[in-house]
Amino acid sequence: MAIIITDECINCAACEPECPNTAIYEGGREWNWAGGTKLESVELEDGSTVDAKVAQAPVSNEFYYIVAGKCTECTGFHEEPQCAAVCPVDCCVPDPDMVETKEELLAKKAWLHQEVEA
Template structure:
């Protein structure tokens, strides 16, 4: 599943540079996550880096976009291929 940022976001700017897939961007009011780019850091790290640095714990699993570990790995591999 991709992650999502809740409206508890304080726009502290620490999550965006931590995302290895450039999935996090500044939305109209708070930071948001492109679900098609979010792999929960699968392929890069053991844990989602944005969640690790968020001071208010407002980055959660998006239950509306379920993905298995294998699907996240596949998404990561496709994103890496596209960078070539």
């Protein structure tokens, strides 16, 4: 399950530097798949492929936001999502629309960071 930032966000920026996947961005800021990852290209749900360095539209223009496709809930890095651990207003919460198992989150981490199984 990815984490989302609710509209209770006070834009304090405490969460952004804590994300090991660079999945958190300031409201209105474009993002890309390559930032914080080893991805060079990404196949989208519609089957098309994009250069991982190409800027994508912001998910939110008002508040900090998390790109669900890059969020692993810090699985494989930390025991809990670090954004939620440092948020002073508890607005980093599980996204009920993006439920993923621990195995799926570990696979996403491996994909994002191009980890090869030994």
